[in-house]
Amino acid sequence: MNRYIKKLITDPSGYIQSNLRELKYQVNQWYYSGFMHIVLALKGVRANKAVFYNKSNFYRCPESTIKIGQNCIFDSSKHHNMIGVNSCCIVATLSKQAQLTIGNASGFSGVKIGCFQSITIGDDCLTGANVLITDSDWHPIDPARRHEFGEDAPIATRPVKIGNNVFIGVNSIILKGTTIGNNSVIGAGSVVSGTIPANVIAAGNPCKVIKSL
Numbered sequence: 001m002n003r004y005i006k007k008l009i010t011d012p013s014g015y016i017q018s019n020l021r022e023l024k025y026q027v028n029q030w031y032y033s034g035f036m037h038i039v040l041a042l043k044g045v046r047a048n049k050a051v052f053y054n055k056s057n058f059y060r061c062p063e064s065t066i067k068i069g070q071n072c073i074f075d076s077s078k079h080h081n082m083i084g085v086n087s088c089c090i091v092a093t094l095s096k097q098a099q100l101t102i103g104n105a106s107g108f109s110g111v112k113i114g115c116f117q118s119i120t121i122g123d124d125c126l127t128g129a130n131v132l133i134t135d136s137d138w139h140p141i142d143p144a145r146r147h148e149f150g151e152d153a154p155i156a157t158r159p160v161k162i163g164n165n166v167f168i169g170v171n172s173i174i175l176k177g178t179t180i181g182n183n184s185v186i187g188a189g190s191v192v193s194g195t196i197p198a199n200v201i202a203a204g205n206p207c208k209v210i211k212s213l
């Protein structure tokens with residue numbers, strides 16, 4: 001008997017809903033990838049062969065750069081990966097000098113990336129749902145200047161560098177000045193500020209190395 005028929009007989013409702021789901025997201029991916037490539041071209045963002053589920057929100061500040069390698073995935077669908085994506089992917093450069101670079105084949109689910117100076121993310125990274133990555137405090141720390149915004153405001157920024165094949169757990173926050181070495185894993189819900197070496201598992205708030213890989 002055909003393998004597919006055998007599966008259907010074993011669990012008809014399970015296999016029918018799973019195939020319908022697959023079809024739904026094939027169509028979603030096809031439609032939104034086409035749409036997003038037009039939007040990104042108009043915004044001056046390079047994202048060769050990127051795949052999109054639902055609409056992502058990209059903003060490129062004039063004169064800044066957003067470069068995305070080949071075959072990245074931006075998942076903004078609330079239900080596609082079943083982990084609970086809270087909002088669409090938001091990828092933004094927020095100053096003229098900002099440089100955001102993402103390598104090849106990295107995947108993002110409802111990620112928020114806010115780049116004021118420099119954020120580099122390597123190849124093959126997996127970024128769990130709702131992760132925030134930013135290289136800036138967004139507001140001045142000095143109480144007297146706290147409400148200033150714009151180019152002359154004294155807002156602290158420090159580059160963020162995430163290596164290749166890094167896996168960042170769901171709901172983690174990557175703060176300014178963070179470096180994460182190749183292959184490392186950041187536990188779910190971590191708050192990372194500083195340097196995490198290559199080939200380790202690190203977790204918690206503040207994020208600390210818990211074991212080597």
Ligand SMILES: CC(C)(COP(=O)(O)OP(=O)(O)OC[C@H]1O[C@@H](n2cnc3c(N)ncnc32)[C@H](O)[C@@H]1OP(=O)(O)O)[C@@H](O)C(=O)NCCC(=O)NCCS
Binds near residue numbers: 083169
């Ligand atoms: C970090 C992680 C990979 C560690 O898994 P593990 O190697 O099996 O580690 P363990 O469960 O044995 O935990 C080891 C220690 O780290 C702690 N720990 C594990 N994950 C942690 C986390 N996210 N935050 C804080 N501490 C954590 C454990 O409490 C334990 O502490 P103890 O030794 O004092 O008891 C896993 O906990 C995790 O967070 N996975 C990410 C899941 C995820 O977000 N997926 C993305 C889906 S989109």
